[in-house]
Amino acid sequence: MESGDKILDIALYVVTGLLLAFSFYKDKQKTKKALKKAWKAFENILPEFLVVILLVGLLLAIMNPEMISKIIGEKSGWFGVLLASVIGAITLIPGFVAFPMAALLLQGGAGYMQIGAFISSLMMVGVVTMPVEIKYFGKKLTIYRNVLAFLFSSVVAFVIGMVMSL
Amino acid sequence: MVLGAMLILTVFNVELGVKAFSVTGYSMKEMILVIPPIFVLLGLLDIWVPRETMIKYMGEGSGLKGIILAIFIGSAAAGPLYGAFPIAAVLMKKGVKFSNILIFIGAWSTTKIPMFLFEVASLGTKFAVTRLLIDIPGILIIAFILSAVMSDDEVKKIYDNAEHFDD
Known part of the structure; x- marks a missing residue:
């Protein structure tokens, strides 16, 4: 499941490398300026990134897959959906780990509704990445966006639950 | 502050604390891999x-x-x-x-x-x-x-x- 991740990383590097080489060939000065801008933008957000990374480490140590499957594995109904959304909101798991994990949870007895809620809030809600989001968008927008995305996860859960039972 | 929380966690539960640090190492690796090209791309986008x-x-x-x-x-x-x-x-x-x-x-x-x-x-x-x-x-x-x-x-x-x- 990690190979998919690696292919994406490699693709990202190849595309970036090609564009960078083309830019350098076209105009050295401009390329230098672009790299300087890239570094400045990175430097500005670095403290927030570090906080996020530490938070992720802390949370993932507590909320490991076994723990998650214990919580939403066998529960069903709306309470399970709510729990699944909450877990999805506070954890940050790359999709390439999350999807196979969700498949395992399904085999372990979780319903499609809960999995739909979990996947949806996992991807759209980011409680731990809020420091980064706030730095760019301010508190108000960040909170509104995350709350709306959280509520939307329940809609996704409901529709997925309905469609999958057809 | 978060670092402090992790150190406290390590004191109370060594196993969990060590795990938190090793997961941090993993996500650090992920960030080091993914973040540089994203910022280089935005620099290029900005200039060109x-x-x-x-x-x-x-x-x-x-x-x-x-x-x-x-x-x-x-x-x-x-x-x-x-x-x-x-x-x-x-x-x-x-x-x-x-x-x-x-x-x-x-x-x-x-x-x-x-x-x-x-x-x-x-x-x-x-x-x-x-x-x-x-x-x-x-x-x-x-x-x-x-x-x-x-x-x-x-x-x-x-x-x-x-x-x-x-x-």
């Missing part, structure tokens, strides 16, 4: 793509074209959601309309094409397609509500903030 072009395609009055482009650029992306925010800042600098910025972030968060293929493989076509079909209107509705609740002043402040992210 003229503001007028971006305004024309995704600015005020870009209509449906702007919306579709926002969804497409967001969906073609790779990397975690926090990678979308710096790119969004450059797009704002280039005069992209606020609602299109929000659509871009929504698309990046949940309709990424490579992820979709992976979702089909793990959870089946029916699940993945259903989710995609609800997500697209969901992204648009969320973007619409967010644009409505933010006042012009608040939006302007966010754009001003984006202007100063690389100095």
Whole structure:
């Protein structure tokens, strides 16, 4: 499941490398300026990134897959959906780990509704990445966006639950 | 502060604490891998793509074209959601309309094409397609509500903030 991740990383590097080489060939000065801008933008957000990374480490140590499957594995109904959304909101798991994990949870007895809620809030809600989001968008927008995305996860859960039972 | 919490965790539960640090090492590796190309790309975007072009395609009055482009650029992306925010800042600098910025972030968060293929493989076509079909209107509705609740002043402040992210 990690190979998919690696292919994406490699693709990202190849595309970036090609564009960078083309830019350098076209105009050295401009390329230098672009790299300087890239570094400045990175430097500005670095403290927030570090906080996020530490938070992720802390949370993932507590909320490991076994723990998650214990919580939403066998529960069903709306309470399970709510729990699944909450877990999805506070954890940050790359999709390439999350999807196979969700498949395992399904085999372990979780319903499609809960999995739909979990996947949806996992991807759209980011409680731990809020420091980064706030730095760019301010508190108000960040909170509104995350709350709306959280509520939307329940809609996704409901529709997925309905469609999958057809 | 977070570092402190992790140290305290380590004191109370050595096993869990060590695990937290090793997971941190893992996500650090992920960040070191994914973040540099994203920032290099935004630097190149900033320098090479003229503001007028971006305004024309995704600015005020870009209509449906702007919306579709926002969804497409967001969906073609790779990397975690926090990678979308710096790119969004450059797009704002280039005069992209606020609602299109929000659509871009929504698309990046949940309709990424490579992820979709992976979702089909793990959870089946029916699940993945259903989710995609609800997500697209969901992204648009969320973007619409967010644009409505933010006042012009608040939006302007966010754009001003984006202007100063690389100095």
